Amino acid sequence: MSGKPSEPAAAGTPSATGAEESPGGNEKSTEPMGPLELERLRKADGRSLILYSTTGRRGA
Amino acid sequence: MSEERFNELRGEPVVYAIHRQDRTFLPAREHCPLDPTRPGGPETEIPRQTFEIAVFDNRFPAFESPRGAAEVVVYTPDHDGSFGTLSPGRAEALMWVWRHRYLELGAREDIDYVFIFENRGVEVGVTLHHPHGQIYGYPFLPPVPALELAADERLGRCTPCALLGGELEQHTRVIYENDSVVAYVPYAARWSYEVHVSLREHRPSLSECSPVELRLLADALQRVTRGFDTLWERPFPYVMAVHQAPTARTHAGHGHLHVEFYPPLRTPEKLKYLAGSEQGAGTFISDVLPEESAVELREAIARGG
Numbered sequence: 001m002s003g004k005p006s007e008p009a010a011a012g013t014p015s016a017t018g019a020e021e022s023p024g025g026n027e028k029s030t031e032p033m034g035p036l037e038l039e040r041l042r043k044a045d046g047r048s049l050i051l052y053s054t055t056g057r058r059g060a
Numbered sequence: 061m062s063e064e065r066f067n068e069l070r071g072e073p074v075v076y077a078i079h080r081q082d083r084t085f086l087p088a089r090e091h092c093p094l095d096p097t098r099p100g101g102p103e104t105e106i107p108r109q110t111f112e113i114a115v116f117d118n119r120f121p122a123f124e125s126p127r128g129a130a131e132v133v134v135y136t137p138d139h140d141g142s143f144g145t146l147s148p149g150r151a152e153a154l155m156w157v158w159r160h161r162y163l164e165l166g167a168r169e170d171i172d173y174v175f176i177f178e179n180r181g182v183e184v185g186v187t188l189h190h191p192h193g194q195i196y197g198y199p200f201l202p203p204v205p206a207l208e209l210a211a212d213e214r215l216g217r218c219t220p221c222a223l224l225g226g227e228l229e230q231h232t233r234v235i236y237e238n239d240s241v242v243a244y245v246p247y248a249a250r251w252s253y254e255v256h257v258s259l260r261e262h263r264p265s266l267s268e269c270s271p272v273e274l275r276l277l278a279d280a281l282q283r284v285t286r287g288f289d290t291l292w293e294r295p296f297p298y299v300m301a302v303h304q305a306p307t308a309r310t311h312a313g314h315g316h317l318h319v320e321f322y323p324p325l326r327t328p329e330k331l332k333y334l335a336g337s338e339q340g341a342g343t344f345i346s347d348v349l350p351e352e353s354a355v356e357l358r359e360a361i362a363r364g365g
Binding site: 004005033034035036038041043047048049050051052053054 | 105106107108111112113114115116117119149150152153156157159160162163166167168169265267271274305307309312313
């Protein structure tokens with residue numbers, strides 16, 4: 001492998017590069033990922049917070 | 061912002077994060093910053109009444125953008141419990157979270173090595189009891205993964221693969237195995253109850269693992285940690301270190317995913333201290349033979365379920 005790691009296409013998930021965060025906001029952006037979905041938030045002091053939850057979809 | 065200096069005599073970096081002196085230290089249970097935020101109560105690090113797994117930037121980071129990262133991974137909203145007592149589904153989900161963090165942090169130009177770890181117990185310096193782990197994104201390749209890469213060069217092949225092959229051949233130190241993952245006390249363990257958990261197939265990182273392998277990795281890690289707790293019927297302190305391929309362009313893809321546990325106890329009440337020989341000469345003197353601790357841990361895992 002050369003270069004930075006990237007999401008294997010076989011996993012059926014979009015690229016995880018780039019945080020896609022909304023500065024100052026609590027925008028909900030769902031990215032399907034294995035059995036998980038996530039919600040990105042921004043804390044008042046600017047720190048990132050990601051909440052992961054299970055979708056009920058399990059790996060094969 | 062931390063300051064990095066290079067220790068010429070040892071050939072290794074040292075990081076000065078003096079702001080961490082003020083970090084939260086063993087707060088009362090009702091003031092746990094990793095609990096969900098209670099209705100009408102002060103906001104914790106997670107402003108929700110419940111959640112499954114949360115990851116946030118460490119308030120007291122050893123590394124931070126634009127030179128690295130430090131994140132906290134909260135396994136559960138439940139204050140009590142441990143990695144070993146998570147439901148199997150939650151533990152499996154945690155593997156996917158680790159994988160996501162590895163990919164996302166590793167894609168950053170300023171991060172050369174993504175290190176996922178858990179410190180469990182006050183014996184290894186835990187400052188919050190709520191079940192959680194941490195992730196450091198190092199802006200350089202740290203000494204331990206560099207040593208592992210050097211071992212590959214020395215052997216001319218993947219060292220974890222070679223070691224696993226030897227352990228499976230002898231089978232005297234294997235303590236648990238499933239279809240994808242093997243846990244064993246290594247031949248030259250430094251800690252009395254050190255355990256390594258390795259994928260049977262060569263996988264540089266979590267990103268190359270199949271969904272089944274991730275599930276079986278979670279299973280093996282939980283079996284080991286429950287076995288630790290069963291061994292002496294007490295919460296067993298440890299450092300859990302997830303070793304994966306560096307994400308620096310120069311080394312990307314070189315490595316073998318495995319998880320190392322360093323428990324500091326050598327008896328139910330006695331700690332192994334890093335003293336003269338370990339610190340001054342770099343040579344561990346161990347009080348327990350790996351073959352003997354493997355028997356104890358194998359039996360404890362069988363009892364612990």
